[in-house]
Amino acid sequence: MRLLLAEDSRRLRESVARALRRSGYALDTAEDGDEALWLAETHDYDAIVLDIMLPKLDGLSVLRRLRHAKRVSHVLLLTARDSVEDRVQGLQAGADDYLVKPFALEELLARVQALCRRAYGDKQTELCIGDLRLDTAARRVTRAGVPVELTPREYQLLEYLMRRGGEVVSRSQIEEHIYDDLANPMSNVVDSAICALRRKLHSTGPQAIIRTRRGHGYVLEAR
Amino acid sequence: MNSIRRRLTRRLLLAVFLLVGCGLAAAYMAMRTALLRNFDETLWAKTQFICTLTEVSKGRVELDFSDSFMRTFGRDVGTDFFEIWRHDGELIMRGPSLENYDLPRATGSLSPPRVLEMDFRGRRIRAMGVTFVPLREENEKRVPSGIDLDLVVASDRSELDRTLGLLGWVLGGCGGLLLAGAGILIPRLLKRGLSPLDHLADESSRMDARTLSRRFPTTGLPEEIRKISEGLNLLLDRLENAFGRERRFSADVAHELRTPLAELRNLVEVAIKWPEERDARTDEEILGVTLHMEALVAQMLALARSEHRRLRVQKRRTDLVTETKAAWQNVSAKAASRSLTVDWQLPSTLEVETDPALLRSIVDNLLNNAVEYSPPGSRVLLTARAEGMRFALSIANDAPDFGLEDVSRLFERFWRKDGSRSGGQHAGLGLSISQAFAEVLGWTLEASLDAGKHLALTLHGSFYVQDAVDRLQPNAPSSRFDPACTSADARCETVKECRDDRRS
Numbered sequence: 108m109r110l111l112l113a114e115d116s117r118r119l120r121e122s123v124a125r126a127l128r129r130s131g132y133a134l135d136t137a138e139d140g141d142e143a144l145w146l147a148e149t150h151d152y153d154a155i156v157l158d159i160m161l162p163k164l165d166g167l168s169v170l171r172r173l174r175h176a177k178r179v180s181h182v183l184l185l186t187a188r189d190s191v192e193d194r195v196q197g198l199q200a201g202a203d204d205y206l207v208k209p210f211a212l213e214e215l216l217a218r219v220q221a222l223c224r225r226a227y228g229d230k231q232t233e234l235c236i237g238d239l240r241l242d243t244a245a246r247r248v249t250r251a252g253v254p255v256e257l258t259p260r261e262y263q264l265l266e267y268l269m270r271r272g273g274e275v276v277s278r279s280q281i282e283e284h285i286y287d288d289l290a291n292p293m294s295n296v297v298d299s300a301i302c303a304l305r306r307k308l309h310s311t312g313p314q315a316i317i318r319t320r321r322g323h324g325y326v327l328e329a330r
Numbered sequence: 331m332n333s334i335r336r337r338l339t340r341r342l343l344l345a346v347f348l349l350v351g352c353g354l355a356a357a358y359m360a361m362r363t364a365l366l367r368n369f370d371e372t373l374w375a376k377t378q379f380i381c382t383l384t385e386v387s388k389g390r391v392e393l394d395f396s397d398s399f400m401r402t403f404g405r406d407v408g409t410d411f412f413e414i415w416r417h418d419g420e421l422i423m424r425g426p427s428l429e430n431y432d433l434p435r436a437t438g439s440l441s442p443p444r445v446l447e448m449d450f451r452g453r454r455i456r457a458m459g460v461t462f463v464p465l466r467e468e469n470e471k472r473v474p475s476g477i478d479l480d481l482v483v484a485s486d487r488s489e490l491d492r493t494l495g496l497l498g499w500v501l502g503g504c505g506g507l508l509l510a511g512a513g514i515l516i517p518r519l520l521k522r523g524l525s526p527l528d529h530l531a532d533e534s535s536r537m538d539a540r541t542l543s544r545r546f547p548t549t550g551l552p553e554e555i556r557k558i559s560e561g562l563n564l565l566l567d568r569l570e571n572a573f574g575r576e577r578r579f580s581a582d583v584a585h586e587l588r589t590p591l592a593e594l595r596n597l598v599e600v601a602i603k604w605p606e607e608r609d610a611r612t613d614e615e616i617l618g619v620t621l622h623m624e625a626l627v628a629q630m631l632a633l634a635r636s637e638h639r640r641l642r643v644q645k646r647r648t649d650l651v652t653e654t655k656a657a658w659q660n661v662s663a664k665a666a667s668r669s670l671t672v673d674w675q676l677p678s679t680l681e682v683e684t685d686p687a688l689l690r691s692i693v694d695n696l697l698n699n700a701v702e703y704s705p706p707g708s709r710v711l712l713t714a715r716a717e718g719m720r721f722a723l724s725i726a727n728d729a730p731d732f733g734l735e736d737v738s739r740l741f742e743r744f745w746r747k748d749g750s751r752s753g754g755q756h757a758g759l760g761l762s763i764s765q766a767f768a769e770v771l772g773w774t775l776e777a778s779l780d781a782g783k784h785l786a787l788t789l790h791g792s793f794y795v796q797d798a799v800d801r802l803q804p805n806a807p808s809s810r811f812d813p814a815c816t817s818a819d820a821r822c823e824t825v826k827e828c829r830d831d832r833r834s
């Protein structure tokens with residue numbers, strides 16, 4: 108899942124970014140409203156964590172412009188403003204959720220996860236394809252009842268493929284949703300990650316579950 | 331209840347009662363005096379008439395009494411009386427209406443005649459007594475006879491008393507009606523006249539902290555109430571602004587503390603959740619957040635202390651120019667990094683009597699602001715001049731993004747042109763503190779923006795001010811303040827703490 112974090116406070120931006128990356132999210136960061144708007148308009152983020160009081164262009168203006176441009180990324184507003192009027196104003200501007208500073212890190216991660224689920228129209232916390240199960244709440248993967256140990260990035264890749272189960276997912280889509288702008292677009296990180304994921308999944312299950320559609324991408328499906 | 335309306339009603343009724351009472355009494359007395367004068371003139375005419383008719387003929391005193399002319403002295407009518415005596419007391423004649431009764435013998439000269447009030451046979455009569463000399467005929471001439479006679483003429487005053495009584499009743503009735511009318515009308519007129527005041531009281535009773543945006547009406551009101559309404563509206567303006575400032579201040583304090591708290595909490599939570607992520611930089615960041623919050627609290631304390639006049643001021647002769655140049659040394663590196671040029675327009679020396687620590691704090695803040703917010707490559711102008719017994723120190727820089735509305739908010743606590751509080755390096759308290767310090771020193775700090783978008787912050791003051799400490803509470807706890815504490819990296823209150831902190 109790929110996120111955008113727009114926060115002007117350097118320390119907060121860096122610590123939240125560290126937490127989100129450690130949770131397996133691909134993350135881009137912006138320190139002002141202009142940069143946040145540019146990134147949000149040029150990338151298809153699964154969720155955006157947006158501070159309201161940003162320099163150059165405030166968060167609500169960014170949000171309104173995104174909604175005006177028909178961008179449907181789910182937005183979590185992050186702000187020090189806690190009055191009812193502020194919350195109503197933020198939600199009316201098109202936000203999907205609202206979190207007041209200071210906040211618990213676990214709450215932020217849970218809310219971001221919920222927004223990512225909603226991005227795929229899925230409210231279930233457990234994804235199931237064939238004998239492969241993924242519990243998004245516990246962040247646990249099992250195949251045929253046997254736990255599969257995955258890195259955060261592999262977990263995010265598997266979750267993305269499972270949420271789009273049965274659909275062909277192109278490399279560029281995977282790059283867009285799983286990798287941030289720090290990844291080298293010319294590298295074969297997607298192929299390597301898919302290869303590593305297949306290896307771990309096949310070690311506990313006899314059948315290949317991630318297939319390659321040559322020239323199109325990958326599809327995760329049970330036979 | 332002590333109400334203006336009731337008090338006015340009582341006083342107006344009392345005033346009307348006194349005025350009407352006195353007026354009617356005066357009218358009664360005037361009428362009575364006129365009637366009595368008229369009565370006495372008539373009585374006097376009758377007296378003269380009898381004197382004229384009395385003459386001496388052949389040594390005898392005779393009165394040519396005629397019923398036709400003097401019917402009122404007759405038995406039938408009997409409202410007038412007269413009796414004549416010789417001066418030695420011998421009765422000469424009495425009027426028929428007296429029958430056998432005597433009038434009291436009291437006489438005086440003809441001018442003025444003596445007037446008596448008396449009861450006569452159950453009637454009130456008014457009498458006039460004179461002593462006169464009747465005439466006698468001699469050689470067809472009327473000459474004084476040489477006989478002194480005493481004459482008392484009286485008239486029944488029953489008619490006069492009835493007239494006076496009627497007059498009294500009429501005036502009393504009119505007075506009663508007037509007072510009753512006043513008793514009914516005055517309260518109603520007062521109620522109606524004071525209704526705008528009642529309305530104003532109702533309006534004001536509905537005012538509270540949530541309705542400070544409402545204003546009292548000022549049109550269609552009496553002049554006096556309109557002035558009160560306008561005065562109250564001005565008061566409401568000030569109250570609304572003050573409440574707005576307080577609300578903004580509370581919200582700003584919360585906001586200023588929320589962001590560093592969020593930073594702190596996240597840093598710690600990440601370090602707990604992923605211990606391997608924790609390194610020396612994490613600790614430095616946590617310390618940085620803590621120091622920032624400490625500086626914020628120190629600034630707020632400094633502001634509160636200066637606003638409550640709890641700073642200890644120690645004045646001595648200080649050279650403004652030397653202090654300004656020394657303060658510039660602290661920001662010169664940053665100014666150079668931003669390619670700023672400084673234009674000095676300072677005299678060689680400008681001595682003032684002030685607290686050097688507070689002065690330095692003010693100048694530091696002003697220079698920091700100028701260097702921080704000037705566009706790169708622009709010019710900072712430092713001017714100092716003497717104006718009689720006063721001086722002005724001005725620090726000006728380009729402010730292309732500034733508007734007049736920004737200038738009016740420049741000294742508001744936590745106000746920043748960029749509302750994002752970007753980076754948390756500036757709390758927006760520096761200028762508020764500088765202004766508060768200037769006031770403690772008896773000076774003023776003003777901001778102005780000219781047409782060329784040059785923002786000037788000017789410190790005005792007297793060279794030797796009557797010690798501002800005089801205006802402080804004499805026994806209030808006070809504290810020294812270190813100028814460094816008002817800068818963005820302020821972190822402590824006393825000089826010693828600051829030095830210790832810097833060493834560490």
